[in-house]
Amino acid sequence: xxxxxxxxxxxxxxxxxxxxxxxxxxxxxxxxxxxxxxxxxxxxxxxxxxxxxxxxxxxxxxxxxxxxxxxxxxxxxxxxxxxxxxxxxxxxxxxxxxxxxxxxxxxxxxxxxxxxxxxxxxxxxxxxxxxxxxxxxxxxxxxxxxxxxxxxxxxxxxxxxxxxxxxxxxxxxxxxxxxxxxxxxxxxxx
Numbered sequence: 747x748x749x750x751x752x753x754x755x756x757x758x759x760x761x762x763x764x765x766x767x768x769x770x771x772x773x774x775x776x777x778x779x780x781x782x783x784x785x786x787x788x789x790x791x792x793x794x795x796x797x798x799x800x801x802x803x804x805x806x807x808x809x810x811x812x813x814x815x816x817x818x819x820x821x822x823x824x825x826x827x828x829x830x831x832x833x834x835x836x837x838x839x840x841x842x843x844x845x846x847x848x849x850x851x852x853x854x855x856x857x858x859x860x861x862x863x864x865x866x867x868x869x870x871x872x873x874x875x876x877x878x879x880x881x882x883x884x885x886x887x888x889x890x891x892x893x894x895x896x897x898x899x900x901x902x903x904x905x906x907x908x909x910x911x912x913x914x915x916x917x918x919x920x921x922x923x924x925x926x927x928x929x930x931x932x933x934x935x936x
Contacts, residue, residue, distance in 0.1 A: 748774040748931050751821035753829035754781050758788025760827035760848065760919055765795050767924035773931050777820040780813065782831055808834055817841065825927060826885065830862055833885050845885035845892075846930065848923050850915045852897055853881040857890030867908040867915070877901050878911060880918045882926045896926045 750768065754761045758779070765776045779792050779799040792799035806812040814837055817824060824837070826847040833845060849857060851866045856878075861869070870878045879899035884892035898921075900914045
């Protein structure tokens, strides 16, 4: 059974969905959730789900090997579920093609630094897009530029607010993210 560590920064709905999904499989298990926001709701979810969690700061992440050492002990795969910091190269180098992110748009559109959450949905609305979606991709040294693993689309209409777009994206995330992670693990370990 493979081990997953999730990085999160916020409410943790995707983290919870992934934890629950893998609790029902023999493919992988979530060993820890690491979070850079000490007030994030993901900690409440982890406590309720009996999953280890840890808050860390910029120094732990960027200027020491503290997080890298935890990952080496506890992870075969790293999943970014609403995590907003750029992954340091020492972690990318230690886990090549083992770090997976979900982005709330159809990359390469609406990607890059600062393009997350409602920023993405407002930009999609302002450009009068007729569709949007999610992109699940490997993480490399640049924001949102890793190889694409999977995309799913949803239609938009002119009355969709950024909040409505966010709801549509959330549905896609919940439906696809855990399954795609499992597919990647199964293919790589066949």
